[in-house]
Amino acid sequence: MAAADKPPVTGAGPFNDLLTWIDQRFPLMETWRKHLSEYYAPKNFNFWYYFGSLALFVLVIQIVTGIFLTMNYKPDAAQAFASVEYIMREVPWGWWIRYMHSTGASFFFICVYLHMFRALLYGSYRKPRELLWIFGMLVFVCLMAEAFFGYLLPWGQMSYWGAQVIVNLFDAIPVIGPKLAIWIRGDYVVSDATLNRFFAYHVIAVPLALLALVVAHLLALHEVGSNNPDGVEIKKVKDPKTGRPLDGIPFHPYYTVKDTFGVVVFLVVFSIVVFFAPEAGGYFLEHNNFIPADPLKTPLHIAPVWYFTPYYSILRATTENFMWVLAAGVVAMAGLIIWSVKSTAARICVAALAAVLLAGFFTLDPKVWGVVLMGTSVMIFFFLPWLDQSPVKSIRYKGPITKTAIALFVIAFFVLGYLGTQTVTEERTLAAQIGTAVYFLFFFLMPWYSKMDKCRPEPARIGSK
Amino acid sequence: MSDSSKPNSARRNLVIASACAGGAAAVGTAVPFVASMLPSERAEALGAPVEADISLLAPGEMTIFEWRGQPVWVVRRTKEMLDEIKKADSKVADPKSERKKSELTPEYARNEFRSIKPEYLVVVGICTHLGCSPQAKFKPGPEAFESDWAGGFYCPCHGSLFDLAGRVYKNKPAPDNLRVPPYTYLSDTRILIGEDKKGA
Ligand code: HEM
Numbered sequence: 095m096a097a098a099d100k101p102p103v104t105g106a107g108p109f110n111d112l113l114t115w116i117d118q119r120f121p122l123m124e125t126w127r128k129h130l131s132e133y134y135a136p137k138n139f140n141f142w143y144y145f146g147s148l149a150l151f152v153l154v155i156q157i158v159t160g161i162f163l164t165m166n167y168k169p170d171a172a173q174a175f176a177s178v179e180y181i182m183r184e185v186p187w188g189w190w191i192r193y194m195h196s197t198g199a200s201f202f203f204i205c206v207y208l209h210m211f212r213a214l215l216y217g218s219y220r221k222p223r224e225l226l227w228i229f230g231m232l233v234f235v236c237l238m239a240e241a242f243f244g245y246l247l248p249w250g251q252m253s254y255w256g257a258q259v260i261v262n263l264f265d266a267i268p269v270i271g272p273k274l275a276i277w278i279r280g281d282y283v284v285s286d287a288t289l290n291r292f293f294a295y296h297v298i299a300v301p302l303a304l305l306a307l308v309v310a311h312l313l314a315l316h317e318v319g320s321n322n323p324d325g326v327e328i329k330k331v332k333d334p335k336t337g338r339p340l341d342g343i344p345f346h347p348y349y350t351v352k353d354t355f356g357v358v359v360f361l362v363v364f365s366i367v368v369f370f371a372p373e374a375g376g377y378f379l380e381h382n383n384f385i386p387a388d389p390l391k392t393p394l395h396i397a398p399v400w401y402f403t404p405y406y407s408i409l410r411a412t413t414e415n416f417m418w419v420l421a422a423g424v425v426a427m428a429g430l431i432i433w434s435v436k437s438t439a440a441r442i443c444v445a446a447l448a449a450v451l452l453a454g455f456f457t458l459d460p461k462v463w464g465v466v467l468m469g470t471s472v473m474i475f476f477f478l479p480w481l482d483q484s485p486v487k488s489i490r491y492k493g494p495i496t497k498t499a500i501a502l503f504v505i506a507f508f509v510l511g512y513l514g515t516q517t518v519t520e521e522r523t524l525a526a527q528i529g530t531a532v533y534f535l536f537f538f539l540m541p542w543y544s545k546m547d548k549c550r551p552e553p554a555r556i557g558s559k
Numbered sequence: 560m561s562d563s564s565k566p567n568s569a570r571r572n573l574v575i576a577s578a579c580a581g582g583a584a585a586v587g588t589a590v591p592f593v594a595s596m597l598p599s600e601r602a603e604a605l606g607a608p609v610e611a612d613i614s615l616l617a618p619g620e621m622t623i624f625e626w627r628g629q630p631v632w633v634v635r636r637t638k639e640m641l642d643e644i645k646k647a648d649s650k651v652a653d654p655k656s657e658r659k660k661s662e663l664t665p666e667y668a669r670n671e672f673r674s675i676k677p678e679y680l681v682v683v684g685i686c687t688h689l690g691c692s693p694q695a696k697f698k699p700g701p702e703a704f705e706s707d708w709a710g711g712f713y714c715p716c717h718g719s720l721f722d723l724a725g726r727v728y729k730n731k732p733a734p735d736n737l738r739v740p741p742y743t744y745l746s747d748t749r750i751l752i753g754e755d756k757k758g759a
């Protein structure tokens with residue numbers, strides 16, 4: 095719209111003139127309307143819908159506290175540990191800023207996990223929200239990278255050995271692995287060079303990517319509109335006169351107020367942790383990380399921070415014996431797919447892929463497959479929109495099989511998460527192996543059980559029967 | 560004037576050609592950035608051998624030296640410890656150190672005890688799984704990770720076990736035996752780690 099045709103801004107009292115001046119030079123009111131005052135969201139958002147805005151809020155906390163930490167932190171193997179202690183003991187309010195940042199990291203993951211679980215409950219990844227889901231997953235992967243790079247910075251024992259183990263995962267890749275690991279570290283061992291580059295990733299590279307992805311995530315959301323606990327599309331039933339969804343309410347003021355309430359409650363909980371339990375019993379800040387990095391000695395008990403432990407358990411569960419379970423799984427899956435698809439070409443492809451995997455299982459080290467399985471356990475989430483074949487979106491209308499499957503998956507996720515914080519024993523390895531099997535069966539069998547499950551019909555509108 | 564609804568094929572080809580040239584330039588520009596992340600000459604030069612004095616090492620004890628930023632263990636094994644190694648043959652994955660020989664086990668260590676002199680074990684104390692440094696658990700007896708433990712090393716990261724010759728136990732995440740570095744005896748009590756007789 096040409097600037098001259100725009101109506102003047104009204105309703106902002108003494109600011110009307112200023113806003114009109116801006117609006118004629120910048121799409122101010124258009125953006126405001128499109129994304130807030132006339133962005134219609136379903137009227138039935140519940141508890142689970144707090145975590146998106148909360149994750150955004152934590153991102154702001156991380157960026158602000160991160161900037162202030164950077165003012166005193168030194169990315170140098172000889173000085174890093176001492177500079178963090180300096181922040182903690184001598185920089186005025188430095189302890190508060192650091193605890194906000196370290197607690198923020200854990201709360202970020204809590205918010206993101208609950209946010210993702212919401213999508214799982216209500217089928218929010220289903221058409222037309224596949225791309226929205228993929229952007230979300232990319233944010234999640236970036237977040238993991240951000241947390242991993244950040245964790246090296248204090249240069250404590252856990253920082254050092256955690257980075258050593260994770261970088262060595264790349265070493266397991268056949269052929270290019272060893273060179274790749276050296277390239278990532280910039281040295282033959284984790285060293286000053288590694289610390290310096292991780293600092294660069296942590297404070298600039300990954301945050302930039304993260305911000306860009308968050309913007310893309312929100313744009314995709316506003317293009318397709320939010321899903322809701324009933325899983326019905328509000329855009330299907332619109333007021334014939336205004337064209338507004340009948341089951342929608344404007345994001346502002348309704349959900350801005352709701353989300354502000356969420357932020358207040360969040361801040362109460364967050365502050366309690368920051369002020370009274372910033373280490374959270376070793377879960378948010380690990381005890382061994384208060385010891386400076388020693389390249390000659392691994393701590394007695396090493397475990398990643400809690401948000402990585404489920405995947406870490408899967409890595410540890412992949413031993414030589416487990417390869418037989420994997421092989422059986424691949425054969426069964428191949429059989430199931432071949433039985434389900436009609437096309438001969440697809441059948442041949444599946445059989446060939448299974449044969450390649452089987453050959454690989456018994457020629458390459460189990461270590462390689464541990465890494466593959468760990469990677470798959472994260473990446474598989476990307477495929478959820480296509481694995482879920484249920485006629486309905488929301489758990490409210492899904493049948494008993496799906497409900498049981500989700501319950502088992504959640505249990506497996508927690509069990510794996512717990513085991514990942516513990517040392518290895520034979521019983522625990524077995525438990526982790528069972529957990530790993532349940533974890534993957536949840537995804538791999540989904541195309542079948544989601545289809546055959548007895549679902550109830552979705553209502554035509556929110557709240558109707 | 561050309562018809563605006565039909566693409567001009569000469570122009571389109573020029574656009575394609577310049578896009579390709581631009582793409583090639585972009586890839587070329589990435590090379591220096593990627594290369595800048597490789598270890599510098601200085602980092603590469605830090606691999607000098609180290610001299611280790613083992614005169615004070617008591618039987619049954621271990622000491623750690625730093626070589627290339629990595630721990631190198633020297634263990635002075637007792638007669639009982641050597642006997643345990645023989646007994647462990649059936650429990651370890653690669654008793655004769657045949658896997659990745661050239662990388663992990665220099666010729667002079669391709670024997671039962673993986674060492675030049677049976678009494679002294681010299682190995683890089685970095686787990687072949689994902690690079691943690693295992694712990695010395697020399698005392699035989701029941702352990703949380705193995706009910707009938709013969710003594711050796713336990714990796715805290717993912718539970719790999721190694722015997723007193725650095726040989727990995729079967730069905731553990733670590734695929735290979737601990738690496739024996741190139742080393743040579745300068746005298747009975749001094750070892751040079753990082754270089755052997757051939758000057759490798
Ligand atoms: C985007 C989400 C972010 C996450 C999840 C995150 C996570 C972390 C973690 C886990 C640590 C180690 C915590 C500790 O032991 O204290 C850390 C440290 C650090 N982060 Fe971040 N961070 C984020 C953003 C940022 C940003 C944007 C900056 C700078 C502009 C930054 C600067 C720092 C610095 C300087 C440290 C080292 C100081 C310290 O250990 O307390 N971070 N971060």
Ligand code: FES
Pocket residue numbers: 686687688689690691714715716717718719732733
């Ligand atoms: S690093 Fe030793 S078992 Fe994984």
